[in-house]
Amino acid sequence: MHVTSSKPLSGNPGVALTDPAWVRWSLVGVSIAVISLFLILPLATVLIEALSKGWQAYASSLTLPDTLAAMRLTLLTAAITVPLTTVFGVSAAWAIARFDFRGKSLLTTLIDLPFSVSPVIAGLIYVLIFGAKGWFGPWLSEHDIKVIFAVPGIVLATLFVTFPFVARELIPLMQEIGHEEEEAALSLGASGWQTFFKVTLPNIKWGLLYGVLLCNARAMGEFGAVSVVSGHIRGLTNTLPLHVEVSYNEYDFVGAFASASVLASLAVLTLIFKTLLEWKQSQDRKA
Amino acid sequence: MSIQLSNITKQFGAFKALDNIHLDIPEGELVALLGPSGCGKTTLLRIIAGLEQADQGQVFLKGDNVTEQPVKNRQIGFVFQHYALFRHMTVFDNIAFGLRVKPRKQRPAETVIKQKVHDLLQLVQLDWLHDRFPDQLSGGQRQRIALARALAVEPSVLLLDEPFGALDASVRKDLRLWLRHLHHELNVTSIFVTHDQEEAMEVASQIVVLNHGKIEQKGTPSEIYDQPHSDFVSRFIGQTNVFKIEDHAHEWLKHTGIIIDEPQGIVAHVRPHNISVEKPSDPAKAPVTLRDWQHLGSLIRLELQRDDQTASPTTIYAEMPNEQFKALALNKGDRVAMRIKHAHWFN
Amino acid sequence: MPGFRPALGFTLLYLALIVLIPLSAMLLKSLQLTADQFWNILTSKRVLASFEISFGAALLAAGIAAVLGFIIAWTLVRYPFPGKKLFDALIDLPFALPTAVAGIVLATLYEPRGWIGQWLGEVFGLKVAYQPLGIVVALIFIGLPFVVRTIEPVLQEFDSAMEEAAASLGANRWQAFSKVIVPNILPAAITGFALAFARGVGEYGSVIFIAGNMPYVSEVVPLLIITKLEQYDYAGATAIGMTMLVLSFVLLLIINSLQWWVRRRSGQL
Numbered sequence: 001m002h003v004t005s006s007k008p009l010s011g012n013p014g015v016a017l018t019d020p021a022w023v024r025w026s027l028v029g030v031s032i033a034v035i036s037l038f039l040i041l042p043l044a045t046v047l048i049e050a051l052s053k054g055w056q057a058y059a060s061s062l063t064l065p066d067t068l069a070a071m072r073l074t075l076l077t078a079a080i081t082v083p084l085t086t087v088f089g090v091s092a093a094w095a096i097a098r099f100d101f102r103g104k105s106l107l108t109t110l111i112d113l114p115f116s117v118s119p120v121i122a123g124l125i126y127v128l129i130f131g132a133k134g135w136f137g138p139w140l141s142e143h144d145i146k147v148i149f150a151v152p153g154i155v156l157a158t159l160f161v162t163f164p165f166v167a168r169e170l171i172p173l174m175q176e177i178g179h180e181e182e183e184a185a186l187s188l189g190a191s192g193w194q195t196f197f198k199v200t201l202p203n204i205k206w207g208l209l210y211g212v213l214l215c216n217a218r219a220m221g222e223f224g225a226v227s228v229v230s231g232h233i234r235g236l237t238n239t240l241p242l243h244v245e246v247s248y249n250e251y252d253f254v255g256a257f258a259s260a261s262v263l264a265s266l267a268v269l270t271l272i273f274k275t276l277l278e279w280k281q282s283q284d285r286k287a
Numbered sequence: 288m289s290i291q292l293s294n295i296t297k298q299f300g301a302f303k304a305l306d307n308i309h310l311d312i313p314e315g316e317l318v319a320l321l322g323p324s325g326c327g328k329t330t331l332l333r334i335i336a337g338l339e340q341a342d343q344g345q346v347f348l349k350g351d352n353v354t355e356q357p358v359k360n361r362q363i364g365f366v367f368q369h370y371a372l373f374r375h376m377t378v379f380d381n382i383a384f385g386l387r388v389k390p391r392k393q394r395p396a397e398t399v400i401k402q403k404v405h406d407l408l409q410l411v412q413l414d415w416l417h418d419r420f421p422d423q424l425s426g427g428q429r430q431r432i433a434l435a436r437a438l439a440v441e442p443s444v445l446l447l448d449e450p451f452g453a454l455d456a457s458v459r460k461d462l463r464l465w466l467r468h469l470h471h472e473l474n475v476t477s478i479f480v481t482h483d484q485e486e487a488m489e490v491a492s493q494i495v496v497l498n499h500g501k502i503e504q505k506g507t508p509s510e511i512y513d514q515p516h517s518d519f520v521s522r523f524i525g526q527t528n529v530f531k532i533e534d535h536a537h538e539w540l541k542h543t544g545i546i547i548d549e550p551q552g553i554v555a556h557v558r559p560h561n562i563s564v565e566k567p568s569d570p571a572k573a574p575v576t577l578r579d580w581q582h583l584g585s586l587i588r589l590e591l592q593r594d595d596q597t598a599s600p601t602t603i604y605a606e607m608p609n610e611q612f613k614a615l616a617l618n619k620g621d622r623v624a625m626r627i628k629h630a631h632w633f634n
Numbered sequence: 635m636p637g638f639r640p641a642l643g644f645t646l647l648y649l650a651l652i653v654l655i656p657l658s659a660m661l662l663k664s665l666q667l668t669a670d671q672f673w674n675i676l677t678s679k680r681v682l683a684s685f686e687i688s689f690g691a692a693l694l695a696a697g698i699a700a701v702l703g704f705i706i707a708w709t710l711v712r713y714p715f716p717g718k719k720l721f722d723a724l725i726d727l728p729f730a731l732p733t734a735v736a737g738i739v740l741a742t743l744y745e746p747r748g749w750i751g752q753w754l755g756e757v758f759g760l761k762v763a764y765q766p767l768g769i770v771v772a773l774i775f776i777g778l779p780f781v782v783r784t785i786e787p788v789l790q791e792f793d794s795a796m797e798e799a800a801a802s803l804g805a806n807r808w809q810a811f812s813k814v815i816v817p818n819i820l821p822a823a824i825t826g827f828a829l830a831f832a833r834g835v836g837e838y839g840s841v842i843f844i845a846g847n848m849p850y851v852s853e854v855v856p857l858l859i860i861t862k863l864e865q866y867d868y869a870g871a872t873a874i875g876m877t878m879l880v881l882s883f884v885l886l887l888i889i890n891s892l893q894w895w896v897r898r899r900s901g902q903l
Contacts, residue, residue: 014338016358016801017794024713031709032721034702037750038775039724042731042739045749049742088648095641107645113653116882118836120856121875124863125656128663133868135659159652182635192636214729221732224838228860241734241839248738248843260735267730274730275723338798358801365802371795375817375899385803388813440803 046264050257061255062262069235070243070259073151077226077239078219081158085215089166090208094196097174098182108171114163122160123228126153149231154239157225162215169211170204177203206281210274217270221263289314289476290335290444295344297330297500304330306500308344312493317470318478319491323523327500328480329448335478336446337361349443364437364475366447370429372421378432379404379417385440407435410469427458434466438473447479451486463490484524488512496520518633521556528562528603530555530630536598543574544627552632561629562605564589566615573622575603580612587612591625664876667869675873680849681858684874687766688855689881692834695773700827702774703781704819710782711789725782728775733839740772741843764846769854772840777830784826788819821897828889835882 051058061067092111096104114122128134130147140147147153181203185195201208223241230237232246240259248256295308304327312318320328333339335346337358345354353361373381382404386395395403408414411431421429430450437445450466451459467490470477481487487494488508496503496511496519504516515521522529530540532550540555567573575591583606591603605625617623664672675681709715710722728736744751744763754760762768792815800810838856845852855878862871 014333014794014798015340016338016798019712019807027705028709028713028715030702031706032715034706034778035721035724038778039727041743041749042736042775043727045739045743046735049739084648088645091641092645092649094637095645098635099638099642101638101642107649110649110653113657116832116836116886117657118838118856118875118878118882120836120838120859121660121879124859124871124875125660127863128659128868128872129656131868133866156652160656163652179635186635196637217730221730221735223732223734223737224836224856227838228863241732244732244734244738245843253742256738260738263732263735267727267732267735270730271723271726274726336802338802358798359804359806363802365799367795367799369793369795371793371799373796373799373814384800384805384813388800388803388805388809436799436803 043264043268046257046261049253050261052257053254057254058258058261061252061258064255066235066238067240067243067255067259070238070240071262073154073238074220074240076151077154077158078216080155081162081219082212082216084159085162085219086166086208086212088163089170089211089215092167093170093174093204094200096171098179111167112164114160117160119157119161119222119224120228122225123157126156126160126229130156148229149233149237151237153229154226154237157229158219158222161222161225162218165215165218166208166211169207169214173204173207174200206277206284210277210281213270213273213277217267220266289316289349290478291345291347291350292331292335293345293347295331295334295341295346297327297334297339297341303500305334305341308500308502310495310502310505312476312478314476315474316476316493317467317491318476318493318495319487320478320480320495320497321484321487321523322482322497322503324482326497328482328497331497332446332448332478332480335444336363336365338365362440362443364440364442364445366430366433366437366445366450368449368452370421370433370453372429372433372436374421377418377420378408378413378424381421381432382407382436382439384436403439407439410438411435425458426454427462430454430462434469438475442475445475445477447477449481450479451481451483459486466490488524496523498523515556515631518554518556521631521633526559526604528557528559528600530557531599533598536595539574539593539595539598543625550632552634554633555630556633557627557630559588559604559606560586561627562603563626563628564591564605564607564615564617565624565626566617567622567624570622573624575623575625577617577619577621577623578602579619582609585609591623660872660876660879663868663872667873671869672873675870676877680853681874683850684853684855684858685878685881687769687852688835688878691766691769691854692773692831692837695770695834696777696827696831698770699774699777699781699830700823703778703826703830704785704823706778707782707785707789711786725779728779733776733837734843736775736840737772737843740775740840741768744768744771744844763844764848764852766845766852768844768846769841769852772844773830773834773837776837776840777834780829780833781823781826784822784829785819788822792818821893824889824893824896828886828893831889832882832886835878835885 092107095101096108127148129136130140130153131137132141132148134148147156181199182195185199186192190198221241222239223245226239227242227245230239230242232238232242234246238246240263244256244259244263247253247259290310290312292308292310295305296303297305308331320331322328330339334341337346337353337356337360341354345352347353348361348363358365373384376384383400386400386403389395405414405417408417411434413428413431413435416424416428416432421432424432434447451462454462463486479490488511491508493505494508494511495505498519504511504520506514511520511524515524521527532540532553532555564577575593577589578592579590581588581590585608586606587609589605589607589612591605593601593603603625667675706725710718710725741763742748744754746752746755746761746763748763751761751763754762760767762771796814796818797810800814801807805813836856838854838860841854842857845854845857847853847857855874859871859874859878862868862874
């Protein structure tokens with residue numbers, strides 16, 4: 001890095017860069033206060049509230065049939081959306097990072113589009129198409145197919161909100177790696193698929209896992225979009241985040257926070273894996 | 288004395304970057320701090336500037352003890368290795384920066400600043416670039432702007448960290464001479480850091496050779512070249528053949544003229560131009576074989592192979608003018624006579 | 635290289651099915667409304683109030699998050715302190731924590747009897763939960779990591795020799811900060827602000843529990859859309875949704891051009 005080259009050893013900022021102690025300590029103080037107040041305290045609150053009536057109440061609220069059904073639905077949604085988003089992400093990255101074509105930058109912009117759309121709108125658009133008064137509504141009810149207020153609607157809304165997650169990790173990564181290694185494999189007689197599995201995939205695996213991890217966290221945790229299309233039918237169309245809402249609104253705080261604690265541990269696990277993956281990636285880059 | 292360092296010591300963890308440095312630099316000199324990477328030369332420059340704090344010792348600028356003064360009070364001009372031009376400012380604003388951050392009472396009027404910046408731009412011959420941003424300049428241009436920026440505050444000393452390090456070879460040559468001439472014109476005491484001995488020889492009026500945090504030698508370029516005080520300086524400045532004086536090789540060395548009477552040390556350093564090569568009267572008795580030669584412009588470098596392969600060096604380099612070499616009409620593989628005209632002895 | 639046609643083909647098909655066709659369904663639906671209908675929906679007092687609340691709260695929260703995020707990024711990059719690695723990893727929590735969880739936790743903490751709410755009420759006489767202020771708090775939570783994560787890498791890459799150069803030219807620490815560091819960090823700070831703002835405008839889950847959702851006072855646009863949908867008022871929901879989408883795009887466009895202007899002015903283009 002050219003930044004530190006003027007210094008004999010890194011980690012020794014020159015005296016000209018040292019801020020007065022009172023500045024350092026007050027800024028560190030502000031940072032720690034904000035992080036504690038906004039991030040650590042909420043995490044702790046989830047646990048404290050969930051256990052406020054003891055372990056027994058906590059365990060029993062987690063094993064209620066409705067809670068279990070919500071967990072199953074959340075897992076099912078993730079099991080469908082994550083692979084689809086991953087396949088899409090890989091193929092989009094392959095097309096964008098490996099080829100030049102007209103409209104490439106437009107395509108890249110469109111892939112990011114769902115990020116700037118409110119999750120509520122993500123739900124709304126599917127209601128407009130598949131809802132009772134939507135375009136296909138009458139036809140769907142004639143054939144007795146339920147999309148809105150049913151699992152397919154939840155999956156569709158989740159597909160929309162997780163849409164860019166894998167692609168936007170892979171595109172810059174594959175552009176940075178370049179295509180020389182793949183061309184070398186092809187010149188040695190490997191087929192397209194062999195090249196992908198033996199050369200491309202090993203190179204992008206950590207970035208891919210990173211995208212999948214974030215995609216999964218969003219798929220399991222999505223609330224707004226799913227809330228619009230689910231109909232909140234207990235035991236049938238409530239995902240775990242929706243179950244948190246329903247329990248909370250019914251003043252079942254232990255139940256709400258018990259389910260929330262499951263989601264919060266999922267978030268913490270995601271953060272741990274994310275940190276590990278970032279470390280792995282930086283190790284790979286150093287090597 | 289313009290710059291005086293006494294007893295400067297600096298440690299980074301377990302690594303001793305500078306060990307008890309004493310140095311006096313008279314007014315108006317252009318000094319090169321020369322040494323291999325990691326020898327402490329940049330650290331020493333940064334300590335003079337006040338960008339780094341020494342663990343021990345004192346820094347005097349124009350007789351004032353500035354050891355405890357922060358960089359902004361030291362009245363120095365510093366040119367950074369990668370220039371550190373402010374990317375978000377035009378060339379003009381970069382040069383004006385030092386004048387505009389002065390306390391209100393000392394700050395010149397904007398018209399004065401404008402005049403001064405344009406004078407400096409003319410000095411570095413880049414007035415036409417005043418409204419460009421640093422990213423739009425070539426390396427050589429950035430270098431000159433960085434110099435103009437440092438000069439704007441009328442520093443009492445000018446410090447340059449590897450000023451030519453990041454430039455292309457051709458630009459570097461031009462800028463070296465330019466810097467030397469500029470120094471003649473301005474006569475500001477200047478120190479620059481370099482690892483390139485050629486650069487130091489060409490630009491500086493005084494050279495300070497540093498190694499392992501210590502000063503090996505200080506002197507004019509010709510003193511450093513002709514009278515190296517140590518084995519290290521002799522090796523570091525220019526090319527040299529190193530002869531180790533071993534018992535069984537005495538005869539050979541006497542024969543080629545290194546040892547006249549008795550050895551004066553355990554190694555002898557011989558510059559290539561201090562070796563003369565001739566056609567032997569009796570090829571069978573000639574001590575070396577001509578293996579190959581290279582053109583170095585006006586000089587030819589000859590690669591000579593020693594018969595006695597157990598002694599060092601087995602390959603000896605000699606230099607002679609082009610014309611002289613042509614006159615000898617030598618071929619590869621010829622046995623030739625060599626004579627050592629002068630050697631430096633070290634223990 | 636092989637695979638261009640199938641890869642691009644699948645990408646476009648999937649993009650069309652999941653994103654483009656559904657979004658254009660909303661566009662078509664809103665085109666079915668007459669201009670009068672559209673106008674009447676948008677200018678109803680409740681809708682206007684909700685837009686004011688959503689955009690106002692998002693703007694204020696993104697501004698506060700930008701300042702706090704700058705301080706956090708600065709300390710994380712510049713100063714050593716115990717537990718720094720852990721704090722750094724925690725910054726992303728709002729990305730990973732489901733918004734419903736964030737919503738109920740923030741509501742619990744800031745309600746009048748909650749740990750923070752109680753204290754704010756006693757010391758400052760301040761009510762946060764079930765007020766517009768509650769929305770701002772939730773949106774700061776959501777926006778913070780956007781700011782920190784856009785500023786952090788730029789600060790890391792920042793060539794500190796520029797600061798030393800400023801000092802060597804006689805600038806004091808504050809001058810070096812305001813004249814050299816800030817202008818170089820500003821584009822990243824604007825990006826972070828824009829991301830936080832865009833996310834805040836559409837935010838639903840973390841807001842509705844703490845907002846109180848009183849029409850005209852603390853009802854955000856996304857909630858109003860859901861309310862319309864629950865009343866099977868598809869036209870109303872569409873008109874509001876479409877307007878929100880267009881407004882946030884316009885605002886992002888403005889912010890992008892502002893950023894372009896800053897970069898250009900500072901020679902980074």
